[in-house]
Amino acid sequence: xxxxxxxxxxxxxxxxxxxxxxxxxxxxxxxxxxxxxxxxxxxxxxxxxxxxxxxxxxxxxxxxxxxxxxxxxxxxxxxxxxxxxxxxxxxxxxxxxxxxxxxxxxxxxxxx
Amino acid sequence: xxxxxxxxxxxxxxxxxxxxxxxxxxxxxxxxxxxxxxxxxxxxxxxxxxxxxxxxxxxxxxxxxxxxxxxxxxxxxxxxxxxxxxxxxxxxxxxxxxxxxxxxxxxxxxxxxx
Numbered sequence: 583x584x585x586x587x588x589x590x591x592x593x594x595x596x597x598x599x600x601x602x603x604x605x606x607x608x609x610x611x612x613x614x615x616x617x618x619x620x621x622x623x624x625x626x627x628x629x630x631x632x633x634x635x636x637x638x639x640x641x642x643x644x645x646x647x648x649x650x651x652x653x654x655x656x657x658x659x660x661x662x663x664x665x666x667x668x669x670x671x672x673x674x675x676x677x678x679x680x681x682x683x684x685x686x687x688x689x690x691x692x693x694x
Numbered sequence: 695x696x697x698x699x700x701x702x703x704x705x706x707x708x709x710x711x712x713x714x715x716x717x718x719x720x721x722x723x724x725x726x727x728x729x730x731x732x733x734x735x736x737x738x739x740x741x742x743x744x745x746x747x748x749x750x751x752x753x754x755x756x757x758x759x760x761x762x763x764x765x766x767x768x769x770x771x772x773x774x775x776x777x778x779x780x781x782x783x784x785x786x787x788x789x790x791x792x793x794x795x796x797x798x799x800x801x802x803x804x805x806x807x808x
Contacts, residue, residue, distance in 0.1 A: 590734065616796050625698075625784050625799030626737070633794075671736065680744050680791035681727065681752065686736040 590669060592689045601659040603688045605672035610653060612674035616682065617646060617657045620669045629657070629670075659690075667692045696720050700785050700800035707775040707807045715770040715803050717785030723798070725791040726768035728752075728760060730781040731802075737784065743768055744791035775807045 595601050607615065613634035618626035632639045632646045632655075639646050645658040655672050669689050673682040701716045719726065727742040729752075739752030743762040757779060759771045768787075772779060782804050786797035 614794055618799075623802075625786075625801045626797075627799070628796045631796055675792070675794075678792075680725075680750070681739055681742055682797065684729075684737040686734065 590687050590689045594691045595662050597664060597692055597694050599662050601662045601690060603657045603670045605655040605685050607653050607655055607674045609674060609676045612676045614675040615655050616673045618671045662692050664692045664694055666690060698785055698787055698798050698800035700803050702803060704804050709776060709807060711775050712773050715783055718767045719787040723787035723789050725788045727786045728770045729784045732781050777807045780807045781805060
């Protein structure tokens, strides 16, 4: 079947580069955000989350930045590796909502 | 360490046929979800169950029904499959519904309706 990665914005980087994946979220009231990684043929996997009382949160090789003023979220991946090649989704959760709303995703391609 | 298990992994249906997609989680999560994923459309919520005994419609519920069989299991049924339901279906679960709870996803069911 057709790959979920078709029709998505694509970021191509060289191995070892730092990658920045951006996401514009839709609801100004959202105050919890998550980044997911989806490898080909697999389900999305949790990477990192952030609450709106923070501007930045760091994990292992990943950093999420939140700019509430412009409703923008970014995921920075340090020293990108071929295994980081995947589709990356942001998700938001407005207060009072029971579910997450997912963005359409960005494909990251890492060349050796 | 199974997490969320979906069956089957692949299915081909003829238009008009019915089938049930199964989902089970072993993390004692209260909330479960069904999403479909189409190229360029991202993940769209079909139905969810915030807790055992409750189900609610999501963004794209038409043509589907769900059953929260018990705390572990949440099934999705297509009563009369249509080509527009060709998609990849993901089940997910979370500790609770609402803020602060990330989802754990299954590996998906790839459904083709011909």
